[in-house]
Amino acid sequence: xxxxxxxxxxxxxxxxxxxxxxxxxxxxxVWAAAEAARDWxxxxxxxxxxxxxxxxxxxxxxxxxALVSHLQTAWNAVSDAPAPGREVxxxxxxxxxxGPDLQAVANHTGLSVREVVERHSRGEYVVFFLxxxxxxxxxxxxxxxxxxxxxxxxxLEVPAGSVGIGGEQTGIYPATSPGGWQLIGxxxxxxxxxxxxPPTLLQPGDRVRFTIAGIHx
Numbered sequence: 001x002x003x004x005x006x007x008x009x010x011x012x013x014x015x016x017x018x019x020x021x022x023x024x025x026x027x028x029x030v031w032a033a034a035e036a037a038r039d040w041x042x043x044x045x046x047x048x049x050x051x052x053x054x055x056x057x058x059x060x061x062x063x064x065x066a067l068v069s070h071l072q073t074a075w076n077a078v079s080d081a082p083a084p085g086r087e088v089x090x091x092x093x094x095x096x097x098x099g100p101d102l103q104a105v106a107n108h109t110g111l112s113v114r115e116v117v118e119r120h121s122r123g124e125y126v127v128f129f130l131x132x133x134x135x136x137x138x139x140x141x142x143x144x145x146x147x148x149x150x151x152x153x154x155x156l157e158v159p160a161g162s163v164g165i166g167g168e169q170t171g172i173y174p175a176t177s178p179g180g181w182q183l184i185g186x187x188x189x190x191x192x193x194x195x196x197x198p199p200t201l202l203q204p205g206d207r208v209r210f211t212i213a214g215i216h217x
Contacts, residue, residue: 004052004075006068012059016071017052022168024140026051027128031204033074040070048204049129050138085127085205090172090187092121092163096216098186101151105165105182108148117215119143120184125170125208135174135192135200139208142170154180161186163210174200187213 004018016033018026027050034048037055042062047054057067094117095102106113125141132138142165150166155178158164162173164181173179174191191201202208 003072006071008064009054012057014055014057014064014067014071015052016055016075020051022051022128022140024126024128027126027140027204029075029078030129032078033071036074036077037070040067043067049131085203085207087207087209088202089209089211090163090189091211091213092185092187093214093216094120094185094212098216099163099184101164101182102184105146105148105184109145111145114215116146116184117212119146120165120170121210121212123170123210125210127202127204127206127208129204130200130202133173133175133177133192135202137171137191137200137202137206137208139170142168144168146170148182150180151182154178155183158183159186161188161191163187185210 002019004016006014006016009015030048030053033053034046037043037046042058043055044058045056055067095113102113102116106116123141123143125139127137128140129138130136146165147168148165158173158177158179160173160176162183163185164171164183166181172187172191193199
């Protein structure tokens with residue numbers, strides 16, 4: 001595993017960033033370092049991301065050099081750590097009004113619509129981190145044959161529950177919002193509910209399986 005680059009972000013934050021590509025092994029190190037950092041003195045916030053971890057600290061109290069050393073130690077302490085989390089099954093209506101870009105993904109990949117659906121639904125995905133909007137899970141594990149660039153023109157309104165492909169990843173929009181991912185289906189499961197504890201259905205480390213609720217032309 002390559003060593004991360006650790007650099008300041010202003011005078012009250014540090015970023016620990018690993019080189020691409022994004023892998024499960026790298027994310028396991030991010031999760032483990034984040035868990036350790038939550039107990040360090042004068043650390044105010046811990047923000048795990050894709051291949052990176054940001055620490056926000058009290059600049060008047062914290063020793064930045066010591067935090068850098070702690071980050072390096074925590075990063076290298078992880079070895080084949082098992083992924084945390086649960087297995088979550090998400091039923092998806094593929095294609096038609098639910099997945100208006102399914103045919104475009106098929107055209108790009110050279111696969112039939114049914115092959116795209118079958119390959120997507122039999123994949124084993126892991127939530128790497130949450131971002132963009134509350135509950136939006138960036139997932140690793142998308143089969144290379146399904147990698148498809150984002151749309152050249154993002155939509156102004158993507159319905160909540162939309163399942164999309166963006167480059168090398170697949171994800172689900174928890175709320176209606178603008179978005180540029182290729183939409184291949186939709187689920188009725190609520191991904192974000194502020195009255196729920198925790199409010200997000202998916203958490204980093206969760207394993208996700210999509211099931212076929214229907215395929216529409």
